[in-house]
Amino acid sequence: MADEQAGGQPEPAGSELAGNPTVLVVDDDASNLASIQKIFQRDGMRVLTADSARTALDLARSHRVQVVLTDLMMPGTSGIELMRALKQVSPDTEVVMMTAYGTVETAVQAMREGAYDFVEKPLKRMTIIKSVRKAAERQSLVAENRSLKQEIKLLTRREIVGSSPALRRVLDVATQAAPSSATVLVLGESGTGKELLARYIHERSTRARGPFVAVNCAAIPESILEAELFGHERGAFTGALTRREGRFARAGGGSLFLDEIGELSPAVQVKLLRVLQEGEYEPVGGDTQRADVRVVAATNKDLRAEVSAGRFREDLFYRLNVIAITAPPLRARREDIPLLVDHFLGVYCAKNNRSRLEAPREVLARLLDYPWPGNVRELENVVERAVVLCRGDRLSVDDLPDAVRDVAEATPSxxxxxxxxxxxxxxxxxxxxxxxxxxxxxxxxxxxxxxxxxxxxxxxxxxxxxxxxxxxxxxx
Structure with a gap:
């Protein structure tokens, strides 16, 4: 039996309000089901009813249900088993258990597994309304939090923007290299988007479902970089109070991006070479482990010169340099500047809760003339600054930093x-x-x-x- 008092058609996503939630009541006792239905309807809630777990799951698939109030002990499928299945169908839905005297311990166990609350029979009107209302409020907060996190993720997700020949050539090579297991070395100046290229390769590789773990080798003190990369056992050194897995272990099944690879100490270079040659490493104070990672490295240094100067191992350089890709500087892809400006305006207007701004021709002219020593990263910072300082609905030259605004005066002869x-x-x-x-x-x-x-x-x-x-x- 299924009684859809909320209407015959499935409701569109996002149509429910936290103050007027949709509640699904599940009980094999028809009289109890009807009684609870009336209580919630009088309180202004939308009500769906089901006399079995199977019917309840069908309703959960076709409707946006905030709270499920289910009997704990039912023939066939129990309330706990129904809750486990519901979490697969609708992870945000909260579950409140109805339990008879003598099954409270089981209800507590259900809460440990994810139920929001339990109410004891015989049911009291205010008790079940209060419990379901609180569960609906929690569901609303959790759903809103998840939605906000997704919006932030979309806003902050960095992507490669541009269609210039210089960029297309690089992306063609990256696309060809991605499905292979070859180590890739990404070269280029600071701010050119070397990590974006590394992510681009990972997302098009056979390891795309695995993690992408990035390490800035220059940002980690030399004294702890080895333990950070390869992990350590408890008591391996002073202060190692617990066992800790390294970045190679965390990147298992995925890709490990080693930025600023030219900053590695000789000792760490030796251990990295062993990983690339033998596919294994040793945590500090631990036993040998297999490394299931694809390594992508990056540097803004001339590694050949570093090898000649004796600061970088030649054998490691050749292991890293199987496929070399050079991220082009922004001055080599000036035709991409308008596209990048438009992209960053969209990101930072949304991030700062502003209506979409435009960049007029005179602003783009200054941006195109500027040499961009800091490359795309510098352009991004300039656009973010302009969005924050702009007082109208269009950027003006006055919103730009002095160095960019006065570029016309410094134009080379x-x-x-x-x-x-x-x-x-x-x-x-x-x-x-x-x-x-x-x-x-x-x-x-x-x-x-x-x-x-x-x-x-x-x-x-x-x-x-x-x-x-x-x-x-x-x-x-």
């Missing part, structure tokens, strides 16, 4: 050379003019010229017979 000008003279003038435009910042000048900082020092040394690269700078 155009160089012209007569046919037959010696190449070293062209190189000298080009480097000097770029340095003037970059206000003497050799790192920025190197980025604009598409060369490394070490190379610009070497060129200056060759052209002017003096300067040499500072210790620790990288080259190409």
């Amino acid at each position: 155009t160089l012209t050379f007569s046919v037959g000008t010696p190449l070293d003279e062209v190189e000298r003038r080009l480097i000097r003019e770029t340095l003037r435009y970059a206000h003497g910042d050799k790192s920025l000048a190197a980025q604009l010229l598409g060369i490394s900082t070490r190379t610009i020092y070497r060129k200056l040394g060759e052209l002017e017979g003096g300067a040499s690269p500072p210790a620790g700078s990288t080259g190409s």
Whole structure:
């Protein structure tokens, strides 16, 4: 028997209000079922009734039910078994158990398994109304919390935006590499989206259902990085009070992204090499374990130069460098800037509860002219700042940082050379003019010229017979 007092058609998702919940009453006793139905109807609730677990599950599938009030002891399927099945069909639905004297202990066990409350028979009108109302309030809060978390996840989910040839070439390689088990090395300047590329590869791999675990090797102190990556046993060192699994274990069945791989100490480099060669590792103070992960590494350093300088193992470099992908700097994909601006406006207008803003032509012109030494990350920060400071429904040039707003004043001059000008003279003038435009910042000048900082020092040394690269700078 099923009596749908709320109406004959399934109700659309989200139509129920916490103050007027839909309650499903389940009891094999027809008189008890009718009595409870009247109590809830008089209190203004929507009521569905079922005399068996099977009918109750069918109603839960076709209606948005906030609370199920079910008898604990029923022939065939018990109230606890029904609750377990309901949680599979409708995880947010709260369950209140009706129990007779002598089965309270079983009802308590049901609460341990997920029931919200239990009420004892003979039922009292105010008791069941109060219990079901509170269960409905909890269900509403849980559902709202889950919805908000999903909205935040969608807002904060980062994605690769753009259609420039430079970006398409990189994504083509990443798409081809993704289904394989090969280790991937993602190269590129800071802020170019190396982690986004790593996630892109993971999501298109055979390990997409597994976890994606990211580790910034430069952000973890060298003294604890080994234990953080490989885990440790209790008592392995002072302060190791409990056993802890490392990032390799957490990434089991998925992908491990090692950012700033060039910052690894020699000792950790050796252990990582063993993982890549043998597929196994040893937690600090523990026994050998198998590593079921796909490694994607990233760096903004020139690892070949690091190998030449003796700071990075050559054998590890070749193990990592099976497939190398270079994330293009923003200056190499300027045609993507309007798309990125539009994307970030959508994200940060929603995040700051603002109506959608527009970026007029004069704003886009400044953004297109700026050299973006911080790449996409810097552009994102600039757009977020502009959204917060904008007072109208369109961005203005005044909403931009000084460096971006005044870019027109710093636009580099155009160089012209007569046919037959010696190449070293062209190189000298080009480097000097770029340095003037970059206000003497050799790192920025190197980025604009598409060369490394070490190379610009070497060129200056060759052209002017003096300067040499500072210790620790990288080259190409």
